[in-house]
Structures are given as C-alpha cells and as structure tokens.
Amino acid sequence: MKQTTTIDKGLTEPYQINMGPQHPATHGVLNLLLTIDGEIIKKVEPDLGYIHRSIEKMCERDSYQQIVHLTDRMDYLSSNINNEAVCLTVENALQLEIPERVKVIRTIIGELTRISSHCLWWGVMGMDVGALSTFFYGFRDREMLNDIFEETCGARLTMNYNVPGGLMLDIHPNFVKRVKKFIAHFKTKIPEYDRLLTQNVIFQKRTKGVGVLSKEDAISFGVSGPVARASGYSCDVRKYHPYSALDKVKFNECLKTEGDTFARYQVRIMELWESMSIVEQLIDNIPEGEHRVKTNAVIKLPKGEYYQKVETARGELGVYVISTGTKNPYRLKFRSPGFSNLSVLNHIAVGGKIGDLVATMATLDLVIPDIDR
C-alpha cells in the first residue's frame, strides 16, 4: 500500500512550459514561464525584454520633435495618443497657447485611434477564445479608420501627426465627411459584434467569473484603463485630468464592478460607444484657425520637472521629463499602461486553466512594445 501512494505522488508533478516568445496568444514576443499541474496554472512568470529598444535612453539623445516619433513605436495601436502625450508635455512646459482647432482635432483623432485599437482588440479577443472569424470583422471596420488616417497624415498606423505646437498638417477636406460616414457605419456594426460574440453562450461561459481582479488589487497593482474600470476603479484620465478638448464634451466613464474577463470585455465595448459619442459631439463644429503655432526650431524646455498623463486605449500613459534647460531631456520616463496591467497576470490567472489564461490575457489587451519599450 505504501508503495502505491508514493507512485501516485510521483505522477502528479507540476511541470514548466514556455508560452512564448513565439506563441499565438501572447501577441508579440512575450515569454510566459508557466508552471502547470495538468491543465491548472500554478504560476505565471512573464519574462520580458525580447523587444526592448531602450526608447527612454534614446530620448535623452534626441530633440523633443524627434521624441514624438519614438512614441509611435511604443503602443503602436494608440500611436496618436502617445504622440499627443509628449506634445502636451512640451507645450505645457513652454506654456504655449494652443489653438482650439488643434485641440478639437487632436481629441477627435485620439478617440478614433481608441476605436481603431478596440476594434483590433475585439477581433483578437474572439480569435483567442477560438472564434476565428471575428478577427476579420474587427479589421474590416478598422480599415476604414486607417484609410481616414492615411488621408489625413499619410500614415496608417504609426501616425506621428502631432508635433509640439500643434498638428503637422491641417485636416484633409474629406475628413469630416469620411468620419461621419464611418460613425454611421460603425453604429450598425457594434450590435453585430454583440450578436456574434457578446451574446454567445460559449463565450459568456468562457469569460464570466474568469480572471477576477478585485478593486483593491487593481489599485494596489497600479492597473489602469479598461482593466481597472472593469473592477470598479474609476480612473479615467479623460475625466479627472481632461486634456485637449475633452473638457468640452460630455461622456460617461464606463464602469463595471465584476472585475472578471467578461466585465473587461464589456467595458471596452461600452468605450466604443462613448468614443463615438465624443467624436459626434466635436465633428460638426471644428473651429476655424491655425493648425499649428510657431515654435523655435530647437525646442529647449525650461529647467524643471514636467509630468503629463493621457488615457490611451490601454490605460494611463504618463510622460515624466526632467529638463536641465538644454535641447535634450536629462531623463525621460514613460509610465506605460501595459507594464502595470501585465503585472496583475500572475495574480488573476493562477488556479485557472490554460484556456482561461489565454482569455484573461486577451482582455488585458497587451501590446508588447509598450511593455518593453
């Protein structure tokens, strides 16, 4: 009898498995070192650094106009919002008066970027839980936005439309018309998304009660964005520290209290509606005026420390600049939302199955270049 018990113990031994750096579910070069007992996850250790490009160090070498370009390559899905963060930091430090037109256009394009990012997330979310076709529906709608961006500034993904002092170019004459057309189109598509995925029984079974993050944990882990708001932590930077034209528009902060994967999913779908409402409020009355104010060719920030935060599609992006009065920052630190959101993964994925981990990771909406920088 004794012998059999020892054999039994030997049979159920947790083992380690590398998920990534080349794995479909990690959406980039993230390596998760999983400790698994059968199918049940005992431990998740994210191993970072595969796409580290030392962007922060490069910023210390570059001028402020050049830094804007680098931020495109962090969270590439909300590139325009990243650009805006750096531009706002510089403008605030220089105490530049920015024309209303610029503010409104920045807000519109920022919200469109958010929609575009959430579209891609929705497609990938469906793919991660096994509904492969959602990917193409998400991309279909995102494509319309990419076309608008392309017409506006020549780039589809890494837009680089903002410059310190305003916008690189004025908007295209077609811009208003095409955005309106997109909004009308997309309003009919979100109910389609709901019918295809949100209301699906299998999808709800897969996501409800999975990867639960409590409000207290969300705060203590420094989680932000839709992930935190799904746990009931009200933290929308657009509400609490409005920038650009966001203080002129009315919108609701999307909050859920369940904190599970399905709540995070619902928050993002609600955000699509809110972003559309913001765009609709602004698109009809873009004020006339300059699209850019003159700045010095070589921007030198006054000596001091500056901090600016914005709400990207993933959460709070902070830009912290220490300037010694030269044309380069002495130190520049990005507080990226993805890094803090990833830190919560081990906490909420342990005890679930491999499938749960994939679904949870999909709703954390990780963009690896944002985490590694």
Place this chain on the structure above:
Amino acid sequence: MTISIININYNLISSIMLEESMSILNMILVALGYLGFFAVAGLFLVLMERRVAAWFQLRVGPNRVGFQGILQTMADALKLISKELTGTVKADKFLYNLAPYFVIVTALMGLAVFPFTKDIQAFDINIGIFFLIAISSIGVIGILLGGWASNNKFALIGAMRSGVQTISYELSIGLSLLTMILLTGSLQLSEIVEVQKSGWLIVQGHVPAIIAFMIYMIAGTAETNRAPFDMVEAESELGAGFHTEYSGMKFAYFFLAEFINMFIIAAIATTVFFGAWLSPFGITESLPWLGVFWFLGKTLLLVFLMMWFRWTFPRLRVDQLLTLEWKYLLPINLVNIVIMALIVWLNLTIQF
C-alpha cells in the same frame, strides 16, 4: 462506379484465374479505387473549407490555381510531399512515425461501409454502424501516440485532451445512433436505407430523432476535434497541439484525416438520419445512379454545417467540454432512447 469497372474485369479474367485469387484482386482494386477517390475528395474538402472560411470572413479565398482554385490544394499537397520530414531529437522514433498512419488508415477504413447508391457499397457487413463506431475509436490512438512520442509538452497536452474528449463523446455518438437503430432494427447500413424508403428516419422518429440528430452533430463535431471543440489543436492555447512536431507528408496525413473524418461523420448522419442515397419524396427513383449525387449532396450539406460551426463559435474550455457531455448530453440521450423505445412500441412513428 468502381464496382462496375471491377465487375467487367472480373468477367474477363475469371475464366483464367481461381475464384479465391480473384476476390483478393477484387478487394485490392476496390481499395485502390476508394483510396484514389477519397484522397482527391479529402483535398476537395480542404479547398471547400478554405472557400467557406473565406466566405464567412469577408475574403475571397484561393481562386487562382485552376478554375476557382480547384488545383490549389493539389499544389499544397505536392508542396507537402516535397518537404523535409523533421522531428524532435528525443522523440520516440518508432511511435512518432507510426502515429500518422494510425490516423489516416482508420479514417479511410471507415469509408468502406457507406452505401453511396444501392450498388456502390464496398463492404456491406451486418454490423455496419458498430464497425464505424469501433473504427473511429482507433483513430484517437494515433493522436495520443503522436502527442506522446513527439517529446513536446504542448503536443502532450493536446493529445491528453484528445483522449479525454474522444472517449467522452463516443458515448454520445453511440447512444444517439442507438436511438435510431431502435427504428430500423438493424445495424446493417443497406438495411437502414431500405427502412427509410417509407420516410427518412429523421421524419419517422420525429421529436426524439431530431434530438438524436442534434446530439449526434454536437458529438460528431467533438469527435473530429473541430471547433468549437478543437481543444486538441487549440491554436491560441497550444500552438498546433498534437501535430506541433510533424512536418511534410506526416502532417498532411493528420490534416487529411481530419477532413475525411468530418466526411465520415456527415456521411453517417446522412445514412442514418437522411436516407443515404434516397432522393427526397422519391423524385429520382427511376434513375438509381443519381443516388451518388443525393448521398454526396446531403453529406456535403452537413459538412458545410460543421464548417459553419467552426467559423462562428468560440472554443469551449476543457472542463466545460466534459461538463457538456457528462452532465447534459448523456442524460438527455438516455431519456431520449426511452422515449424512442416508447414511440416504436406504441407505433407512433410517421410513415408515408
């Protein structure tokens, strides 16, 4: 078709050769005919899946190689044949190499018993349904071997999932077919078709038959490891699952077997629920060779249904998969059999 050609040969040569050697020759020729036909049919199904997927996904799909892309999968197969067979260093070489053959051979064996029309049926045994269920269980050994011998943890998880899943869902397949056997009173496929001349079984057995059909389609999709039950190769979780470490033609065997298995599952449903080669309302009864058309038409319709599942539904989690089977499908199935038995006993079937 194959049979008639062979019959001609048979008449020609039978005068010279012995009966016994003739029957062996006959068997080999039939086997080669089936092999050739279904290798092509499997490739056609792959193409069909790709075109259907494209249709669901706002794409065009392969339409360049040959008319409407009809040669695309042939080209892919040729490419796979020419590829190097790689493998992991510490793999169990013998089992690793054996696994794909288990899967493909069992898939092809199952095809032998189907009545494509009244005359085209290679192997009409009196336990046809039983044979099909038995054969389909052997395929899982190939998947288990492949996953186990690959020396890859992802493959191992996939293989273990497959074992759990197939063993569970075989119960549902068996029981839902048993429900229909109550109506026919025979396991022989040709006789099952004969019974349906007075109405397809799904009509004869009305409510319990429809429940049985639904259970059968769910279990059948699970049995072939296709979405929403593709835990085995859940690509967002396990990469490629049990065939992660296979390449070239060995991978192609797994791939082809999946499609042939799907064809088999649909063909069983056609035979047992939808009257096999019988035409609806007997509209082409005077032309018996049209049976092939009806059989393949119905089967492809059901195959399309399974493709529709795949490109629409998210995937279940492995524990939910088992919950569905053991807590829902199995009890419903058992009750369903009793209801069917009562219906047969009280003579409440619908006959034309």
